[in-house]
Amino acid sequence: xxxxxxxxxxxxxxxxxxxxxxxxxxxxxxxxxxxxxxxxxxxxxxxxxxxxxxxxxxxxxxxxxxxxxxxxxxxxxxxxxxxxxxxxxxxxxxxxxxxxxxxxxxxxxxxxxxxxxxxxxxxxxxxxxxxxxxxxxxxxxxxxxxxxxxxxxxxxxxxxxxxxxxxxxxxxxxxxxxxx
Amino acid sequence: xxxxxxxxxxxxxxxxxxxxxxxxxxxxxxxxxxxxxxxxxxxxxxxxxxxxxxxxxxxxxxxxxxxxxxxxxxxxxxxxxxxxxxxxxxxxxxxxxxxxxxxxxxxxxxxxxxxxxxxxxxxxxxxxxxxxxxxxxxxxxxxxxxxxxxxxxxxxxxxxxxxxxxxxxxxxxxxxxxxxxxxxxxxxxxxxxxxxxxxxxxxxxxxxxxxxxxxxxxxxxxxxxxxxxxxxxxxxxxxxxxxxxxxxxxxxxxxxxxxxxxxxxxxxxxxxxxxxxxxxxxxxxxxxxxxxxxxxxxxxxxxxxxxxxxxxxxxxxxxxxxxxxxxxxxxxxxxxxxxxxxxxxxxxxxxxxxxxxxxxxxxxxxxxxxxxxxxxxxxxxxxxxxxxxxxxxxxxxxxxxxxxxxxxxxxxxxxxxxxxxxxxxxxxxxxxxxxxxxxxxxxxxxxxxxxxxxxxxxxxxxxxxxxxxxxxxxxxxxxxxxxxxxxxxxxxxxxxxxxxxxxxxxxxxxxxxxxxxxxxxxxxxxxxxxxxxxxxxxxxxxxxxxxxxxxxxxxxxxxxxxxxxxxxxxxxxxxxxxxxxxxxxxxxxxxxxxxxxxxxxxxxxxxxxxxxxxxxxxxxxxxxxxxxxxxxxxxxxxx
Amino acid sequence: xxxxxxxxxxxxxxxxxxxxxxxxxxxxxxxxxxxxxxxxxxxxxxxxxxxxxxxxxxxxxxxxxxxxxxxxxxxxxxxxxxxxxxxxxxxxxxxxxxxxxxxxx
Numbered sequence: 001x002x003x004x005x006x007x008x009x010x011x012x013x014x015x016x017x018x019x020x021x022x023x024x025x026x027x028x029x030x031x032x033x034x035x036x037x038x039x040x041x042x043x044x045x046x047x048x049x050x051x052x053x054x055x056x057x058x059x060x061x062x063x064x065x066x067x068x069x070x071x072x073x074x075x076x077x078x079x080x081x082x083x084x085x086x087x088x089x090x091x092x093x094x095x096x097x098x099x100x101x102x103x104x105x106x107x108x109x110x111x112x113x114x115x116x117x118x119x120x121x122x123x124x125x126x127x128x129x130x131x132x133x134x135x136x137x138x139x140x141x142x143x144x145x146x147x148x149x150x151x152x153x154x155x156x157x158x159x160x161x162x163x164x165x166x167x168x169x170x171x172x173x174x175x176x177x178x179x180x
Numbered sequence: 181x182x183x184x185x186x187x188x189x190x191x192x193x194x195x196x197x198x199x200x201x202x203x204x205x206x207x208x209x210x211x212x213x214x215x216x217x218x219x220x221x222x223x224x225x226x227x228x229x230x231x232x233x234x235x236x237x238x239x240x241x242x243x244x245x246x247x248x249x250x251x252x253x254x255x256x257x258x259x260x261x262x263x264x265x266x267x268x269x270x271x272x273x274x275x276x277x278x279x280x281x282x283x284x285x286x287x288x289x290x291x292x293x294x295x296x297x298x299x300x301x302x303x304x305x306x307x308x309x310x311x312x313x314x315x316x317x318x319x320x321x322x323x324x325x326x327x328x329x330x331x332x333x334x335x336x337x338x339x340x341x342x343x344x345x346x347x348x349x350x351x352x353x354x355x356x357x358x359x360x361x362x363x364x365x366x367x368x369x370x371x372x373x374x375x376x377x378x379x380x381x382x383x384x385x386x387x388x389x390x391x392x393x394x395x396x397x398x399x400x401x402x403x404x405x406x407x408x409x410x411x412x413x414x415x416x417x418x419x420x421x422x423x424x425x426x427x428x429x430x431x432x433x434x435x436x437x438x439x440x441x442x443x444x445x446x447x448x449x450x451x452x453x454x455x456x457x458x459x460x461x462x463x464x465x466x467x468x469x470x471x472x473x474x475x476x477x478x479x480x481x482x483x484x485x486x487x488x489x490x491x492x493x494x495x496x497x498x499x500x501x502x503x504x505x506x507x508x509x510x511x512x513x514x515x516x517x518x519x520x521x522x523x524x525x526x527x528x529x530x531x532x533x534x535x536x537x538x539x540x541x542x543x544x545x546x547x548x549x550x551x552x553x554x555x556x557x558x559x560x561x562x563x564x565x566x567x568x569x570x571x572x573x574x575x576x577x578x579x580x581x582x583x584x585x586x587x588x589x590x591x592x593x594x595x596x597x598x599x600x601x602x603x604x605x606x607x608x609x610x611x612x613x614x615x616x617x618x619x620x621x622x623x624x625x626x627x628x629x630x631x632x633x634x635x636x637x638x639x640x641x642x643x644x645x646x647x648x649x650x651x652x653x654x655x656x657x658x659x660x661x662x663x664x665x666x667x668x669x670x671x672x673x674x675x676x677x678x679x680x681x682x683x684x685x686x687x688x689x690x691x692x693x694x695x696x697x698x699x700x701x702x703x704x705x706x707x708x709x710x711x712x713x714x715x716x717x718x719x720x721x722x723x724x725x726x727x728x729x730x731x732x733x734x735x736x737x738x739x740x741x742x743x744x745x746x747x748x749x750x751x752x753x754x755x756x757x758x759x760x761x762x763x764x765x766x767x768x769x770x771x772x773x774x775x776x777x778x779x780x781x782x783x784x785x786x787x788x789x790x791x792x793x794x795x796x797x798x799x800x801x802x803x804x805x806x807x808x809x810x811x812x813x814x815x816x817x818x819x
Numbered sequence: 820x821x822x823x824x825x826x827x828x829x830x831x832x833x834x835x836x837x838x839x840x841x842x843x844x845x846x847x848x849x850x851x852x853x854x855x856x857x858x859x860x861x862x863x864x865x866x867x868x869x870x871x872x873x874x875x876x877x878x879x880x881x882x883x884x885x886x887x888x889x890x891x892x893x894x895x896x897x898x899x900x901x902x903x904x905x906x907x908x909x910x911x912x913x914x915x916x917x918x919x920x921x922x923x924x
Contacts, residue, residue: 008828022843024843073901118877142884
C-alpha cells in the first residue's frame with residue numbers, strides 16, 4: 001500500500017470520526033474543538049491534492065478565524081459546562097433516516113457514474129499563477145469575483161457590527177426619565 | 181260617448197289621503213287628519229253620485245242593455261306578448277251601484293269616527309287606514325280584469341288586518357287580526373288557483389272578454405273534463421272559495437266574530453257593509469261564466485249560502501255580546517245574497533235572483549252599518565259590550581233608540597221598509613227555483629226577526645239597570661250619520677233595481693208576489709212577537725228554554741265548537757306531524773350541515789397550521805426530505 | 820500524489836461529511852452548533868470541488884478558486900450569523916432554536 005493511500009485513510013478516518021463527534025457531542029465546547037480537528041484534517045487533505053495555498057488559507061481562516069469566533073460566541077452566550085436536556089427522540093430518528101437515505105442515494109449515484117479519464121497535463125499551481133489569475137481580466141481571469149468578495153467582506157463586517165452592537169442608551173430608557 | 185275618465189280620481193284620491201295622513205299626519209296635523217280624510221271622502225262621494233247619475237240616466241244603451249264601459253285602462257305589467265296585467269276602471273251597473281254604496285257608507289263612517297275616535301292615541305293612523313281601505317275596496321269593485329281584482333282583494337285583506345289590530349297593544353286584538361288575515365289568505369289560495377285555471381283556459385284576464393255571453397270564453401266551457409266536472413266548473417268553485425273566505429261563509433267564517441275586536445266604525449264599514457260583500461260581488465261579476473259554463477258551481481254557491489245563513493242565525497240566538505250578534509247577523513244576511521245568486525239564471529225574469537241579491541246587498545249595507553254604528557253609540561254610552569249588563573236604555577239614548585228600532589224593523593222584513601222589498605225578492609227567487617232552500621230561508625227569516633228583537637229589547641227595554649254614571653246621548657258627529665243611514669234604510673227600498681241592475685243589463689218586469697210576501701211578513705211578526713214575550717220585560721222564559729234545550733243551547737252558544745275544531749286540526753295534526761318534523765329537519769340537518777362545514781374547516785385548519793410553526797429545523801427537514809425525494813424521482817423514476 | 824486513490828473515495832468522503840452536517844443541522848438545539856454543522860457542509864463541498872478539479876480538469880483552476888471564494892463567503896457568513904445569534908441571545912436570553920419561534924401562525 002502506497003504511502004499516500006495510508007495518509008488518505010488516516011485523514012479520512014479523522015474527518016469522519018471528528019465530524020460525527022461534532023454533531024453528537026453533548027458539551028458545546030468540545031463540539032467546537034472537534035470541529036477544529038475536522039478543519040485541520042481537511043486542510044491536510046488539501047495538501048495531499050497539491051493545493052498548498054488553499055490548505056494554508058483553510059487553516060488561517062477556518063481554524064484560526066472562524067473557530068475562534070465560534071468559541072468566543074459560545075462563551076458569550078451560554079455556560080460552558082451546560083449540558084443539554086435530551087430533546088425528543090422523534091426528531092433524531094427522522095433526521096437520521098433522512099440523512100442516511102440521502103447519503104445512500106448519493107453514494108449509489110457516485111459509484112454508478114463512469115468518470116472520464118483525462119489525458120491533460122496537470123498545471124502546477126503556484127503563487128505566481130494564483131496572483132496573476134486573481135488580477136487578470138482575460139478569459140480565465142478572476143478579478144471580478146475578487147472584487148465582489150472584497151465588497152462582500154466589507155458588507156459583512158459592517159453588518160456584523162451593526163447587528164451586534166448594543167442599542168444606545170436612548171432606546172432602553174423610559175420616556176419619562178429625563179437624562180441628558 | 182260620455183267621457184268617464186275622471187273616475188280614476190275616485191281611486192287616486194283616497195290613496196293620496198292614505199299617503200298624506202300616514203306619512204305626515206302624526207307629525208304635522210294630528211287633529212286635522214280626521215277632517216282631511218273625511219273631506220277627501222266627501223269629494224269622491226260627490227264624484228260617485230255624478231258618475232251614477234250620468235251612467236244610469238244619460239249613457240247610451242245598446243239593445244236596451246247597459247253597457248260595460250272601460251273608463252280607464254293602462255298596462256301595468258307586460259309579461260310576454262300576450263300576457264299582460266292591466267289596471268283600470270270598469271263601469272257597469274253593479275260596479276256603479278257598489279261605488280255609490282261604498283262611498284256613502286264610508287263617508288258616514290268617517291263622520292262618525294270624528295266623534296267616536298276623538299282623543300284616541302292613533303287618531304291619524306285610523307283615518308289613514310280608513311282611506312287605504314276605501315281605496316282598496318273601490319279598486320276591487322272598479323277592476324277591469326280579474327287579476328286587478330285579486331290585487332285589490334289582498335289589499336282589502338291587509339287594510340282589514342291593520343284596522344282589526346288597531347289597538348295593537350291588546351293581545352286579543354292582535355290574535356283576531358292575525359286570524360282574519362290567515363283565514364282569508366288561505367281562502368285566497370283557492371281564488372288564485374281558480375284565476376290561474378280560468379285564465380289558462382280562456383287566455384285572458386279581462387272581464388269584458390271573459391263574461392261576454394256570446395264570446396269565446398264561455399263557449400269553451402264544457403271542454404276538458406276532470407274528475408267528472410268540467411275545467412270551468414272547477415275553476416269557478418276555486419274562485420268561489422276565495423269568496424267564501426272573504427264573505428265569512430261556512431267553513432271560513434271563524435274570523436268574523438273575532439274581528440269585532442276592532443273599533444266599532446271599522447266593524448261597521450268593513451265587516452258589515454263593504455269588505456264582506458266582496459265575495460258576493462265576485463260571484464256577481466263572474467256570473468255569466470257561472471250561469472253558462474259552470475252551473476254545478478252555482479249549486480255549490482246556493483247551498484253554502486243557505487247553510488251559512490241557517491248556521492249563523494242559530495248561533496246568533498244565544499250570543500250576549502251585541503257586536504257578535506250583529507256579526508252573525510251579517511253572516512246570515514250574506515248567506516241570503518249568496519243563495520239568491522245561486523238560484524238565479526241569466527237574462528230577463530230568470531235573472532231575478534241576481535237582481536235580488538244586488539238589491540239586498542245595497543239595502544243591507546245601509547241598515548247593517550246603521551246597526552253597528554248604533555251599537556257603537558251604545559257601547560260609547562255604557563262602556564260594555566254585553567247585553568246582559570244593559571237594559572232600559574230607551575230613556576237615555578233617544579236618537580240611537582229610534583234609529584236602531586228602524587234598522588231592526590228593516591232587517592225583520594216589515595213593509596214598507598227597504599228590507600222587506602229586498603228580502604222578498606230573494607224569497608221569490610228561491611221559491612221559483614228550489615223549494616228546499618226556500619224553506620230554509622223562510623225559517624231563517626223568522627229566526628232573524630227573533631234574535632234582532634231579542635237584541636233590541638235586551639238593550640232598550642228589559643230590566644232597568646242601574647248604571648254607574650248616567651249614559652248620555654252621543655255627540656252630533658255620531659248621531660247625524662245614524663239619522664242619514666236610517667233615512668237610507670227606509671227609502672232605498674223604492675229604488676227600481678229591476679230597471680238598473682240586472683243580470684244582462686236589460687229591464688225586466690217584476691211584481692209583488694203575494695204568495696211569498698204575506699207569509700214572510702207573518703213569520704217576521706211571529707219572531708217579533710216571541711221576542712216581545714221573552715225579552716220585553718224581565719222574565720224567566722229564556723232561562724227555562726235554555727235549560728230545556730240544554731245541549732242545543734250549549735252547542736249554539738259555543739258556536740258549534742268550530743274554533744276548537746280548527747285549533748285541533750292545526751295544533752295537533754298539522755303542527756305536530758308536519759311542522760315539527762320540518763322544523764327538526766331544518767334545525768338539525770340544514771343548520772347541521774352548515775355547522776359541520778364550518779367545524780370541519782376549523783379542524784382542518786388547526787391541523788395544517790403546523791406548517792407555519794416557526795421552527796427552523798422543521799422547515800429544514802421538509803426541505804431536505806423534499807430534495808431527496810425529487811432526486812429519487814428524477815434519477816430513477818423519470819423515464 | 821493521487822495515483823492510487825480513485826476519485827470516488829474523495830467524493831464518498833465528502834458525501835459522508837455532507838450528510839453528517841445535514842444531520843447535525845436538523846438535530847441540534849443550540850444555534851451555534853447549527854452553525855458548526857453548516858461549516859461542515861461547506862467544507863464537504865470544498866473537498867468535492869477540489870477533487871473534481873484535480874482529477875477531471877487538472878489544467879484548469881476553476882475548482883480551486885471556487886473553493887477559495889467559498890471559504891471567504893463562509894467566513895463572512897459566520898461573522899454575520901454570530902452577530903445575529905448574539906442579538907437573539909440578548910432578546911430571548913436563550914439560544915435554543917426551539918424557543919425562537921415567534922414567526923409562526
